[in-house]
C-alpha cells in the first residue's frame with residue numbers, strides 16, 4: 744500500500760494551544776471501494792467535483808479559519824484494502840493516527856453499507872478504553888442517485904444512533920455545502936471529545952454527551 748503524504752505536519756504532535764486558538768485534527772476517510780471518499784475529500788479541499796480520482800491513497804494537509812480559530816486538517820483518503828478476510832478491515836496504524844473518522848457508503852450499494860457497519864464496530868472496540876467516545880460521522884453518499892437507492896435514510900440514521908455517530912446523507916457530485924457540514928461537524932465532535940477528556944467540556948459538549956446516553960443525536 745502506497746500512501747502519498749501531501750502534508751508537512753502529519754507526524755507533528757496533536758496540539759490545542761493554551762489559548763485554544765489553534766487546532767490540529769487527523770481525519771481518516773474509510774469505506775468500501777467506489778463510494779466517493781476521494782470525491783468528498785477533493786470537494787472539501789477545492790470545492791470542485793472532477794468526476795474521476797484514480798486509486799492513489801493520500802494524506803492531505805489543509806488549513807482553514809473557522810469561528811476565528813486556525814484549524815489544521817490532516818485528511819487521509821484511504822483505499823479500501825483488497826483480499827482481506829475481515830470485511831471492513833482497518834489497520835492499527837490508521838486507528839492510532841485518527842482523531843476522527845468519516846465512514847462513507849453509497850446509498851446505492853448495500854454491501855458498502857455493511858462495510859461501514861463493520862468499521863464502526865471495529866473502531867468502537869479498539870477505542871472503547873478511552874474516556875470520551877471517538878468521533879465518527881457516517882456519510883451516505885451519492886444522494887443524487889436516489890432512484891437507485893438500496894439503503895434507506897432511516898437505516899443510516901439508525902446505525903448512527905445505535906453507535907453514537909453523527910449522520911449525513913450527501914452528494915459530493917452536487918453540493919459543496921453538504922460536504923463542508925460533514926467536516927465541520929466532525930471537527931466539532933473532535934474538539935468536544937478533547938474537552939471531555941480534559942474535563943473542560945462546555946455546555947454544548949455536555950448536552951451532546953447526554954443526548955448520546957439518552958439516545959438522541961443530532962443528524963443532518
Ligand SMILES: Nc1nc2c(ncn2[C@@H]2O[C@H](COP(=O)(O)OP(=O)(O)OP(=O)(O)O)[C@@H](O)[C@H]2O)c(=O)[nH]1
Pocket residue numbers: 774775776777778779780781782783793794795796797798799821822823884885886887888913914915916917
Ligand atoms: N453520482 C455520483 N457519483 C459520485 C459521487 N461521489 C463520487 N462519485 C463517483 O463515484 C466514483 C468513485 O468515486 P471515488 O471518489 O473515486 O470513490 P472512492 O471511495 O475514493 O473509491 P476508491 O479510490 O476505489 O476507494 C467516481 O466515478 C465518482 O465520480 C456522488 O455523490 N454522486
